[in-house]
Amino acid sequence: MSFFEYFSRKKNNSASIAKERLQIIVAHERNKLKQPDYLPALQKEIMEVIRKYVDIDMDCVEVHLDNNGNCSVLELNVTLPE
């Protein structure tokens, strides 16, 4: 699955949600399978960077990690405090 297929799978469901949100997507498209996947480690460090700018409640972070063929996608969805 390519980056673009991943993103185009998304449904437009944001109209019903008025909260302030931050979404971080890191997609790694590899040309060889079985390379080490560093996205889980990256996730923690990216969250630390973002916490310098906004006050994030870790209970309000949804994490998804998808591996599909040669494409790994890390998705972080953060609902920000009002």
Added chain:
Amino acid sequence: MSFFEYFSRKKNNSASIAKERLQIIVAHERNKLKQPDYLPALQKEIMEVIRKYVDIDMDCVEVHLDNNGNCSVLELNVTLPE
């Protein structure tokens, strides 16, 4: 423009590109206009985190920053060395 509209605008053009790639997208959907936008500062720090894991040539990084209504989207496209 919501996150999902942004992503669904993407065309599937990856079939022609066999290189190893990394794509980072940070989307901030605000509930008020005129809040400070910290995405440009975040960009530099996220690149520094990623450089701990992969050797990135900064000439191979494309940066796009979109502001549209209450949604700011930072997109980093990195072609990784072979």
